[in-house]
Amino acid sequence: METIHRYSVKLINGETLALKQMQGKTLLIVNIASKCSFAAQLSALEKLYRQYRNYGFEILAFPCNQFGRNEPLEGAMLNEFYKSHFGLSFMVCDKVQVNGPDAHPLFNYLKSNTRGIAQNRAIKWNFTKFLVNSQGELVSRYAPRTKPDTLKPVIESQINDESSPIQFAKL
Template sequence: MDSIYQFSAPLYNGEDFSLSQLKGKTILIVNTASNCNFSVQLAALEKLYQQYKAQGFIVLAFPCNQFDYNEPIDNADIKDFYQQQFNVSFPVFSKVMVNGPEAHPLFNYLKTHTRGIAQNRAIKWNFTKFLINSEGQLSVRYAPRTKPETLKMVIESTLNDANDNSAFQFAEI
C-alpha cells in the first residue's frame, strides 16, 4: 500500500526527515509562506497542534516561494520567524516547490491522490492543507481559505478512527 511514509524531506536546518517516523499519527501537511495574507493561519495551526498532539496529531509546514514569492526568507531563518511571529513549535521543512517539474515528490503524490477546486490537481496557492490518516493515506484536501479551526471535527474523527483501529488490532493479537 502506498503512503506518505515512502517520502522524506529536509527540515529547515537541512536535516533529512523521513515521514515513516510518523507512522500511526494523524498529519496535516500545509504549504506555508510568511508573506502570504493567510500566514495568520500559522497561529491557528499551532493551536490545533497543541490541542491534539497528545492524541497523535502533528502539523508539518512546507514553506513554498512559488506563489507571488511569498516566502522570501532563507531556510535557516524560516523556523525562527515562524516561532517569533506565530509561536510555531511543529516541524518546519526547507522550502519546496509544490507544482511543476521541480515539485517535491511528496506534493506530487498528494496531488495525484486528490483534486482541488474545479477538480484541478495543481496547488493554486499557499496554505493548501492535506489531512493524512494514521495509515499514511490522504483523507482530504482543503483549500487555502479553509481556516484551520474549522478542521477540528474532522481531525477528531480521524484521531478516533486511528484509536479504534489500534484498539481493534490490539484485540485481535
C-alpha cells in the first residue's frame, strides 16, 4: 500500500524533512493560513499537539495562500508570526499550493485517496485536516470547520493501535 513516507517536505526553517522519518508516528497534516477566519484553530492545534506529542503524535502544517489570499506572509516573517501569535511548536512547512498544477505532491496523494465536501477531491478551504496512522497510511479527512479538539478520540485510537510503538493510557 502506498504511504506518505515516500514524500519529502521543506520546513519553514529551510530544512528538508523526509516523511519516512515520521514512521511510527500518528500525523495530522493541515493546510493553514494566518489571516483565515479559522486561524483560531492554530491555538487548538498547538494544545492538541502538546497533549499527545509524547505519545508519538505530530502535526505538520502547510501555509497556503490559495483560499481568499489568507496567507500573505512569507519565510521568516511567516515563521515569526506563527510563533509569536500562536506559540506554535509543531512543524510548519514552507508555503505550498494544495490544488492545481503546482500542488505539492503530498497533497495530490492525500486528495487522491480521500474525498471532502460534496465528495469532491479538491481542497475547498484552509484548515482541511488529514489524519495519517503510524504506518503512513491515510486514515481520514476532516473539513475546515472540524475543531481540532473533536479529533481527540480518533487520535487516541490511532496512538493506541497495536502497531503503534507508543501507547496512550487514558486517565
